[in-house]
Structures are given as structure tokens and as C-alpha cells.
Amino acid sequence: MPRLILISGPSCIGKSPLVKGIGTLCPKVAETLETIVLYTDRDKRPGEEDGKDYHFRTREEIKALEGDKGYLVVDNRGDLQALELAAIDRILEKGCHALYEGNPRLPAKLREADVLEGYDTLSIFLSPLSRDELRAAQEAGLDIEALVTDIQRRKLLHRTTRQEGMLSRPDLDDIETRATSAYDELREAWRYDAVVPLHDGEGHDNWSRFGLPIGSARAAIKTVAALIAGQHTDGTEYWEADLLE
Template sequence: MFMRYFSRLLSAMAGPRPVVLSGPSGAGKSTLLKKLMQEYDSVFGFSVSHTTRNPRPGEQDGKDYHFVTREAMQAGIDNGEFIESAEFSGNMYGTSKAAVQAVQAKNLICILDIDMQGVKNIKRTDLNPLYISIQPPSIDVLENRLRHRKTESEESLQRRLQIATVDMELSKEPGMFDVQIVNDNLEVAYGQLKHALLEEINVVKKVNMSS
């Protein structure tokens, strides 16, 4: 019943086709997203996720994430306010319907940065996004990147690597993603990302120019 209600609601959402971007932490999603938003700030809108984790240095509430309490987030989930939600490393993450609608209402392509669990949840709705997977060249490269950040305890890092290994395998399943990008070289990966989104970008540009 819940997912049927979602399907009706999401199919009724007006605006450009959203983009789901997924991949393990350290694969470079955030860096690619920032480049995309800087070059096409009038085309893309970032769906700001909710999380119960504490902000990292430099992160802003309402811009990087909506930082909320576990109680508040659980209440929102129970009230049907979220498209998808998941728990990771002891923290909750999720995408609210309001976050997607706020972007689409501006005739912008809504970008959703979510994990594999969220991808599977969205595939059960009528949101019909373009699914793009961003992956590291290898698990060893990913480990080096995560260690270089120095933001994780050893225990947390090992958990991330375990999840990333599963993520990398699941991303290879036929039909899971429309586009697969291996981020070995940032500029090459960004070029591939732009190419994958070019058709959607041009549609939004034409509509905005004529309005």
C-alpha cells in the first residue's frame, strides 16, 4: 500500500527526469557533483539528504545534509515523508519527497546521491531516474583514498570497505545502472558523466530559454 501511494505521488511530480548517483564513499561522487553543479548551476539541483550523523568539518546544515536527530528522522519515515532511507555505520540517511519536489519545482534536474539500498528502494517507485554508478578503480585505491581523508576510525574504515566491496559487485548486476563510470582519472570521469547527462541537460536548457 505504502509503495503504491509513493508510485502515484512520484509519477505526479512535475519537472525534469531526476538522476540517481550511487557508489561507495571515496569513489569521488562528491567531487564530480561539485564540478557538475559549478558548470551547470542553472540546470542541476542537488537533493539534500537527511542524516542523523554529526556534520564533518566544513559541512553546512541544509546544504550538505539536513542534520537531524534519530527521533525526528524516524518520525518522518513513519509519516511517509521519505522516498528512501537506510542505516549505515550506525547512522540513518534518507531522501525526502520534499527535497526532490523543491528541485523539480524550479525546472532543475534533481540529483540524488544515495547508496545501493536506496537505489533498490527507488527502483520500486515510478520516479524513473537515470541511474549512474561511480566506482573506484579497485578496493585498494578506495582504501588509500579513505585513509588519506583521516576522517574515519579503523573500525569505521573497515566497515566502509566491506560495504564498498558488496557495492562494487552489486553495481555490476545487469539492469542495475544505466551508466557505469570508473573514477580513475577525475577529468576523464567527469567527461563521461557530462556525456551521460548531455541529453537531459539540453532539454532543461531549451525549456529555460523559452520560458
């Protein structure tokens, strides 16, 4: 039965390359997926297509959707994003899983608005640390918030340095905003149906540098694909609510 599938996690955790990797490693699973096209007020980037990557609209147009019960609007670090609920239904009616891959604000909003109850949902949170690692860090008396921030900051620095060559002050501000959000996002991970640890960040060589995904990138792709296919896998974790309290 087609489901609403939410794949989320902190910035730079590797959400996009993971979904792309399902296409490479598990094409039969990828065929069952159709991505929900969101509305956004951010500028179109080179190569992006209106109606395919996003519905590109003005800030005013998206703000106007806030009163509409058919839409959910979230603020993604200053950019507005909107989801048309009927877009989910149109995909499900085709017999495909409706896929959202992105920041945790929209899944939270879907949950708060009691939308998830209306769907057969599979929500997956990609975590920079496994439960075992978090427990070990807690036992060692480490500051978990600082630890998670540091891990994600390193990945963001790495990815942005690759993209930009050298980093500007606005780059570093943006990285800091994203890195310091990661811990609060991780604290909500237990609300997801499954947590999948993923250590290779978005700019990591292991995704696509070598002709096939390897390492943690590969393991996470396979685990998520198996979850979508309805199979149990060893790489999946189910977090208790108080793990990060």
C-alpha cells in the same frame, strides 16, 4: 525537461569529486542541477551547514519518518538517512534537475518503492571496472568478488591514509566494511540507466591535484555531464542483467 538524476556507486569510487568536477569542467551542465538535501542522524562535520549539506536531525526524529509515506528512510552503514519525496518535486518545479549523489541504498529503495516510475529519471552507476575488464577477468578465471573488493580496498586505504596519516583498527574495520560491500553493489549496476567506468578513486591526484582534472577522472566527469545534457558518449556502458551472475 527536468529529471531526477541519481549518481551512485561503491564507497570511494569518486561520486563527490565527480559532481564537483562537473562544476569545474562543464559549468553550464552544473547550472541545471540542484542537489536534493537529505536528512541524516550523523554528526555534523566541520564546515557542514544544516539545511545545505544535510538536514541534521536526531536518530529518533529520523526513525519517526519511517512511517511517513512522504519520506524514504535507509540505513547507511549505521547512519540513518531520509529523503523527503516532495523535495524532489520542489526542485523539478523550479526547472532544475534534482540530483542525488550517494550510496546505492537510496536508489534501491526508490526503485523498490516504485517512486522512480513517477519521474523522468536518469540513473548512473560509477563502476571500478569496465565491462571489457570484467569480461577479461571472468575469462581469466579470477574471483570477481575478491578482485572488486581488492580494488576498492586499495582506494579506501589510500584515501584514508591521506586523511588520517596513520590508520587505526576502527579505520581498517570501516574500510573493510566498505570494500566488501562493493561487489554486491556492483551486481546491481545493470539496473541503472547507464554505467560509467571510473578508475581514479576519491583520493586520486587526477581529480584536483593539478589545476585541471585529468585521466579517468576527467573522462568520467565529461561522460556523466554529457549524459545529463542528453547526449550520447562513447564512455557510457549499458550492462546486461547477467554480466555478474
